[in-house]
Amino acid sequence: GQNIDQPTEMTATEGAIVQINCTYQTSGFNGLFWYQQHAGEAPTFLSYNVLDGLEEKGRFSSFLSRSKGYSYLLLKELQMKDSASYLCAVRNPGGGGNKLTFGTGTQLKVEL
Amino acid sequence: DTAVSQTPKYLVTQMGNDKSIKCEQNLGHDTMYWYKQDSKKFLKIMFSYNNKELIINETVPNRFSPKSPDKAHLNLHINSLELGDSAVYFCASSQAGLAGDHLSGELFFGEGSRLTVL
Secondary structure, eight states, X not given: OOEEEOOSEEEEETTOOEEEEEEEXXXXXXXXXXXXXXXXXXXXXXXXXXXXXXXXXXXXXXXXXXXXXXXXXXXXXXXGGGOEEEEEEEEEXXXXXXXXXXXXXXXXXXXX | OOSEEEEOSEEEEOTTOOEXXXXXXXXXXXXXXXXXXXXXXXXXXXXXXXXXXXXEEOSOOXXXXXXXXXXXXXXXXXXXXXXXGOEEEEEEEESOOOTTOOSOOOOEEXXXXXXXXX
């Protein structure tokens, strides 16, 4: 089966750093994605990790440890517009194609 | 210019009716998907087509029938709508839909179609 866990909600202050964790237990693994979804909008791609380590992209970084089934998304210099839901998703090689299984998302609220 | 477009954006209908949602992508991707996002914001895959061929079919009632006339289009028809079908349905597409490759294969989502069944 597939199990992806992330906190439901987080609150942080503008200008601060926040780390959103994701743990997964899946029957196969072929990469982990982070998506951002603003209310009423489509999810948009943020990052992709398939090997262990840190991937940095501007203010956003994502880390993966395959042996621990663990990833985190790090957001630096938080801005109000970063208030959104952050979805962790694991790609499964089984079942054909490019199947992504999503976690339930972490609702991040950035406050002044 | 829109990469993945789906219509309609909003759909309000009565229980028991049949409705369709259409999706088109102009990214040249080989693989298209339908995802359902419920009221708790949980995003779950329903179907995936690769070059018009069905490759993923999750446990979805057979009232839901996808159709892919060509690799740029994937439509979703729903028969005998039920209250529990109320959700946002997202179409998505990706490249490199083959298992085992290490390309990102990120999903590009449409804006969503909010279905409300009364």
